[in-house]
Amino acid sequence: MNFERLFDFLETLNKNNSKEWMDENRNQYETVKADYVKWLEDLDLKLSKIDENYYSSSGKKAINRINNNLLYHPNKPTYKDHFGAGLDKRPKTGDFYIHLGIQEIFVAGGFYKPKSELLKSIREAIDYNGDEFKEIINSKTFQKHFGGLMEDEAKLKTSPKGFSQDHKHIELLRLKSFAAMKPFKRKEVLSNDFKDQVIETYKAMLPFRRYLNKAVTV
Template identity: 90%
Template structure:
């Protein structure tokens, strides 16, 4: 995979962000996208050998649309400045997300601002066995890779409905997002072992994602 070409395309697209330009350069976009889809499919295959419960999907299903949703965000540019892809995305669970952008490169997973019913399920799981979740996110491996949970600026200032203010895990119950992220830089992506680094990150995040996915499906 020629990631240098991918970044070059994104930078040029960002400087000429219009449907007219994309129409004129559609062939290049499709070629870059096809290479990335192939890379994702190889990664998908490798991850399926690590996790027996892995939910495999094609690269075409994994990759996100590059168009912004202008219906809900009319002030955004026509096209995104990144390629996003979600792997191991069993229906109604959190995926393993890869973000390759001109401003940000990161791998993330979990639930970022989930719907109320999912958030309720996660809180109920923490109420039931929060010690297990706490042990996961404070483990040496998790801290080394992610430094803890992603910062949640939208968290509650009081206890959520149905939970005591003096609950032993009130700090977790107040959260509205349960996500972890590992940042990379472009040099990482262009290195020959980038896929290995992504696989290592997937493995480090697996107990965290398994806990949350079990919370919303059981």
């Protein structure tokens, strides 16, 4: 995978963010995209050998559209400044997300601002066995890779409906997102072992994601 070419394309696109430019350079985009899709499919195959419950998907299905949704975000540029892809995403579960951009590069997973019914299920799981969840996120492996949960600026200042203020896990129950993220530098993406680093990140996040996915599917 030529990640240098991927970043070069994104930087040029960011400076010429228009449909007219994209139409003129469609072949360049398709070449970069096809290269990345192939890389994702090899990663998908490797990850499927780690977890027996892994939900496999093609690279074309995993990769996100590069167009911004201007219907809901009319002030955004026509195209994104990154390639995003989600793997191991069974319907109504959290995915394993890879974000390669000119501003941010990271691997993340879990649930970022989930719908109310999913959030309710996660809170119920924490109410039932929050000690297990705390043990996962406080483990040496999780802390080493992610440093804890992603900061949640939307978290409640009081207790959610149905839970008391003095609940032993009240700080977790106040959250509206349950996600973990590991940032990467561009030089790490360009290194020969980037795929191995992503695989190690997947392994480190697996207990966390298993807990959350079980919470929303049981």
